[in-house]
Amino acid sequence: MYVPRFNAVEDEATIRAFVTDSGAADLVTTGREGYPVSTLLPVAWEDDRVIAHFARANPHWKEIEPGAPALLVCRGAQAHPAPHRAGPVEHSRSNKHSGVRHLPVRLTPRIFYR
Numbered sequence: 001m002y003v004p005r006f007n008a009v010e011d012e013a014t015i016r017a018f019v020t021d022s023g024a025a026d027l028v029t030t031g032r033e034g035y036p037v038s039t040l041l042p043v044a045w046e047d048d049r050v051i052a053h054f055a056r057a058n059p060h061w062k063e064i065e066p067g068a069p070a071l072l073v074c075r076g077a078q079a080h081p082a083p084h085r086a087g088p089v090e091h092s093r094s095n096k097h098s099g100v101r102h103l104p105v106r107l108t109p110r111i112f113y114r
Contacts, residue, residue, distance in 0.1 A: 006112065016045050018042065018074065018076060019045050019050065019074045020045050021070075021076070022043075022075065022076045023042060023043065024040055024041065024042055024043060024074070025040070025041060025043045025050075025072045025073055025074040025075075026038050026039070026040050026041075026054065026072070026073040026075070027039050027041050027052055027060075027062070027070055027071075027072055028070065028071040028072075029063065029064050029069075029070045030062050030068075030069060030070075031063045035062050037063060038060075039054065039060045041053060041054060041074070042062060043074065050072060052072070055101050077090065
């Protein structure tokens with residue numbers, strides 16, 4: 001995903017806090033038929049791992065081979081104020097504006113089962 005330099009966040013503590021505070025992420029994998037499969041899951045960052053939890057009834061987990069590549073998308077705020085409520089927006093490279101600052105985090109883990 002393209003992220004403009006002035007919007008990039010590289011501080012690991014900030015990224016970890018964002019993932020922890022959001023508490024959920026979309027796990028995207030490739031299913032047995034070759035099509036993408038996605039599930040919104042609760043997540044927690046523990047040490048050097050992000051732990052996600054599937055319900056047993058969710059068939060998605062059965063399609064994931066151990067060690068398979070995946071995409072974990074943690075979005076945070078899912079709303080944006082209406083333009084008439086947000087006030088004026090300052091368009092500049094300084095990234096100073098009113099409204100919600102979007103900071104999606106995309107991680108590319110390998111899947112392992114406990």
